[in-house]
Amino acid sequence: MLFDDELRALLQKVKTVAVIGAVDKPGRPVDMVGRALAAAGLAVIPVHPKRRDVWGLPTYPSLAEVPVPVDLVDVFRAPEHCAAHARETLDLAPRPLAFWMQSGIASPEAGALLAGSGIRVVEDACLMVEWRRLGL
Secondary structure, eight states: OOOHHHHHHHHHHOOEEEEETOOOOTTOHHHHHHHHHHHTTOEEEEEOSSOSEETTEEOBSSGGGOOSOOSEEEEOSOHHHHHHHHHHHHTOSSOOSEEEEOTTOOOHHHHHHHTTTTOEEEOSOOHHHHHHHTTO
């Protein structure tokens, strides 16, 4: 995990978040986080292979199909899927500032793939919790 000053500096630059695994089922962590990020004023872009409308927003089947640059990729998928999403993230232009794996999710393989890319990697941390804790 980054030190608080590094994390705050990173998150202050974030305006657009792609949420991989987005679903709007009440009570699910991804639903709470997605709604909280939108309420905080961020542009939230849901990504899900089968859904077309999450949180009333256009939803894209993959990162490659998101039509705007994203600052942060927020992953709500099991660790075994993170490496594939890291590869997708590397193909984005411009590249995002960060690849964030939510609480309970860590992937050494994804971290290794992104090492040296300029994309910060955060594992096993809730973006919403950190955002609020840092007063953003």
